[in-house]
Amino acid sequence: MTERKKLTLKDIAKELGISISTASRALKEHPDIADDTIKMVKDFAEKHHYVPNILAVNFRKNRTYNIGLIVPELVHHFFSTVISGAIDGAKKLGYNVLVSQSNDLLADETTACRTMLASSVDGLLISISNETLEADHLKEFLEEGKPVVQFDKITDHLNTPKVIVDDFEGAYQAVKHLIDQGYKKIAHIRGRREVKNANERALGYQKALEDHQMEQSSDWIKDCVHINEQEGYDFCEELLKSQNPPDAIFCITDLVALGVLKYLKEKQIAVPQEVGVVGFSNWKLAEIVNPGLSSVDQHGYEMGERSIVKLIQLIKDHNIENEEVIEIKTKLIIRGSSLKS
Amino acid sequence: MTERKKLTLKDIAKELGISISTASRALKEHPDIADDTIKMVKDFAEKHHYVPNILAVNFRKNRTYNIGLIVPELVHHFFSTVISGAIDGAKKLGYNVLVSQSNDLLADETTACRTMLASSVDGLLISISNETLEADHLKEFLEEGKPVVQFDKITDHLNTPKVIVDDFEGAYQAVKHLIDQGYKKIAHIRGRREVKNANERALGYQKALEDHQMEQSSDWIKDCVHINEQEGYDFCEELLKSQNPPDAIFCITDLVALGVLKYLKEKQIAVPQEVGVVGFSNWKLAEIVNPGLSSVDQHGYEMGERSIVKLIQLIKDHNIENEEVIEIKTKLIIRGSSLKS
DNA sequence: ATGGATTGTGCAAACGTTTGAAATTTTTTC
DNA sequence: GAAAAAATTTCAAACGTTTGCACAATCCAT
Structure with missing residues (x-):
């Protein structure tokens, strides 16, 4: 198949006779860069469909724009509603959602957590299993400086924001x-x-x-x-x-x-x-x-949406000390x- | 918070008085490396909880072990069953699943696809929307050399494997x-x-x-x-x-x-x-x-599982020319x- | 003219890993 | 005991981006 070589900053720089750093800064309209240069680079990038290598960016910035979401059960009207809200909310804020299920088993929840952590999500949204009491596997997240938000089924053994129904x-x-x-x-x-x-x-x-x-x-x-x-x-x-x-x-x-x-x-x-x-x-x-x-x-949808918004806010603020409780009104x-x- | 500095290959190499490359190869039991060295490195890594920086690995290898999954509707018994099977199947094979929904709208499906592509999933699993006829946004995937598998709701305008019910x-x-x-x-x-x-x-x-x-x-x-x-x-x-x-x-x-x-x-x-x-x-x-x-x-669960297995197989084989049709028996x-x- | 801001650009390191090829050490062979 | 072969290790580049700092060019006030 085609699999054409992707255009990189280096290519742009060479083509335009500027340095890579200038190209990089121009694309994000850095104030140091002259307006003419910015225009030139952006035009070129657009014309040649430059798309930054997200893997390189993530590596460099040490984040993924991915969020982990763990529910006890996926095939469940309430939880799928929450997931739906979370995904839509994440999308609006430029994040993706990795979904996993614990089957209400502590063991599965723990491995799901580990996998999420290993695949470097930026934060975790979780509704814990019935078996979860202590939450050491969740603490691992916080220890890595990655925020966690709990929703619906929560444990008080973990100091995180919680989104619950009243x-x-x-x-x-x-x-x-x-x-x-x-x-x-x-x-x-x-x-x-x-x-x-x-x-x-x-x-x-x-x-x-x-x-x-x-x-x-x-x-x-x-x-x-x-x-x-x-x-x-x-x-x-x-x-x-x-x-x-x-x-x-x-x-x-x-x-x-x-x-x-x-x-x-x-x-x-x-x-x-x-x-x-x-x-x-x-x-x-x-x-x-x-x-x-x-x-x-x-209001599962709203719960999912508000949970993810809260989580993303924490991610952006590098804040893992928050313990706010958000209560969704029932009807x-x-x-x-x-x-x- | 703690957020202790992560242990890297460089640290291990320095500590053990070997080169980074040796450390790297030792960890994956490369045949070139002496058994003693392998043991030494692995022991050290284990003892100090070395975990490779997945972002660096992904960048280097140009893959993420993430798979995109797009369904028309998430809050839907059949589709959530499929998702459940896909996630479980992916987990077994070491992959994660990024879930998104199209709301049965072509526009949403297209943006979801683009987002998936931009976030560098290794492949895509999709059940198309009712509005999808041509499939240019899906072709973009194939053009990048990333395999696509269709399931349930499919289009014949795209040459990919298809997992369908009879x-x-x-x-x-x-x-x-x-x-x-x-x-x-x-x-x-x-x-x-x-x-x-x-x-x-x-x-x-x-x-x-x-x-x-x-x-x-x-x-x-x-x-x-x-x-x-x-x-x-x-x-x-x-x-x-x-x-x-x-x-x-x-x-x-x-x-x-x-x-x-x-x-x-x-x-x-x-x-x-x-x-x-x-x-x-x-x-x-x-x-x-x-x-x-x-x-x-x-048999939604089975459909999800078999779809993901097929997709991962294509990913591993770097194969995007497959058009196999897998039929799931109904009951x-x-x-x-x-x-x- | 001289010095000091101001503005725009480039250099080079860094992120952590992988990997081909070169270099070194050890073992084998005649 | 020297050359050849095998085993082990290291070097260094590469992946594509970001960013602190240095440098160069322009401008303004004295």
């Missing part, structure tokens, strides 16, 4: 909505106790009940482990077969809510009349199911599954 | 299944005529009808433009209100099928008893809806929406 408030609003709809006995199928988001949501749930003097019961709180459809189904069964069954269920995530809905449909229990259901995350499926599933939207999307009145 | 066969099997189930009047809501996959599926549909001497009618073929839920809904209405309404509908994709199901549910037309429905792609939603939507699985997933008997 899980507490989101859960609070969801439960308050159920209360407003007249539900009296509201259960919560919650996530793992080690995961911060899950705890925040549980706290929001509890606070909403307290603030409105609602009945509470430890029997109404069920702990997911895998956070999947089956658990939703099983816990729903448990809840409804107990001697004091709830009349509404707030679920840690839409997938779990889906299992709940499935059980209710199978048992011909009317939603939302007999039992109300609210999920979390507002996945695509929430609008697809029938009745539509009320859910708390997390309760009300659909049929909780609209009794 | 759309024809997938459609054929889907329609044959409907025939086997006893449906007599089978309609097809098809995709755009400019898109190859859509044409293949339409051909498979037609061939299945012919092979089984089924009734055909041009009125039973509807052309989508946006390929969304609404179109499915509207075309379903049109079809069923015509004077010769079909009793089964094969849809270009699950989203369209979803619209069809929605219409049927609203009109209380029994699925699958009165009308059978089959989609294509086997999105998550297919198992979520009720009744479950029969669909043709495209019909039968669910309630078409299971009459």
Whole structure:
């Protein structure tokens, strides 16, 4: 194939009878260079399609304009939305995004981090795995002077900026909505106790009940482990077969809510009349199911975009000491599954 | 922060009283180098955590071990599955993946390509946008000697390897299944005529009808433009209100099928008893809806993995003349929406 | 005219690695 | 024991860019 020899600064310099340094400076309109020279060089460069060898530039400047992005799972509506926002945001600022997934395993996350570091990304954006507690592999980044920004699933063991959803408030609003709809006995199928988001949501749930003097019961709180459809189904069964069954269920995530809905449909229990259901995350499926599933939207796209903007800002400022917490407001999307009145 | 000075080959050489070149070769166990020397250097490197400056290596070798991946849409079950497979495959072979999306716009695709090229990826994996016909921006890649592999949505205007699903066969099997189930009047809501996959599926549909001497009618073929839920809904209405309404509908994709199901549910037309429905792609939603939507699985993960393996092979062989077509077998997933008997 | 700014340009080193070829040392052969 | 062969190591250039500093040229004020 053609693979024509690329034009370099040296070629331009020789051709124009100037030095390489002048050519280099002219192209970036350095104030030292005469306007005529600048014009001459730029015209020549344009005419001959000069494009700087980015590898040489990166090497010289010791940066890549690449950003690493690690999520627990790629095939996941929320995370792919975040990635989409991050990529679009990065593009606007002239950065590229290297994507990797941890499969929610600490081991995979660690190797992904190492690979990112080895391939010299300028910074890292990460939503940690369920298994991540200490964060030594992330500290390696900071030690190299490369900023890290955490989003969604975060650890407090690492001093970095964090972009999170206000899980507490989101859960609070969801439960308050159920209360407003007249539900009296509201259960919560919650996530793992080690995961911060899950705890925040549980706290929001509890606070909403307290603030409105609602009945509470430890029997109404069920702990997911895998956070999947089956658990939703099983816990729903448990809840409804107990001697004091709830009349509404707030679920840690839409997938779990889906299992709940499935059980209710199978048992011909009317939603939302007999039992109300609210999920979390507002996945695509929430609008697809029938009745539509009320859910708390997390604005994944915005989260991705703001995370990357923050990260790039840190990269540019050579700042790795920042610990700002950016909270994205959630939005309760009300659909049929909780609209009794 | 620390940001300790990185150890370089020069440091090792000086410390060990050898030359830089010896150190370099020793680390890669070059046969010219004495075993003792190799051991000495490797031990030293290990002990002091020497890690080569990848930027320098890349510059020197003129490659990055990064691969560009462009999809029409990131937040999309099928494409995120492909990306997942591509990333996992790349990881195994020591490559990273830069992800970008075209939003199905030629303009965005072109800039994404340029960015990828400018950031010196070693090769490109792409599923083209609906708007892409000529492929000049892709040719730029080949002209630079960088291989391109197309997958799923492809153009024949570019001579590259292609990894595709056997759309024809997938459609054929889907329609044959409907025939086997006893449906007599089978309609097809098809995709755009400019898109190859859509044409293949339409051909498979037609061939299945012919092979089984089924009734055909041009009125039973509807052309989508946006390929969304609404179109499915509207075309379903049109079809069923015509004077010769079909009793089964094969849809270009699950989203369209979803619209069809929605219409049927609203009109209380029994699925699958009165009308059978089959989609294509086997999105998550297919198992979520009720009744479950029969669909043709495209094995996205495998497609991503095989595409990247092929691409990396071309990169390693410096081969950009390959035009191999890899066909991934589809698999019909039968669910309630078409299971009459 | 002389000196001091000011302006524009070039020199050369530097970034860290790889690699062909030359140089050195060691081993083999007759 | 000298020449040839083999084994090991070093030299130095190269990759393309950026940048501190020196130099040269022009201008202005005295």
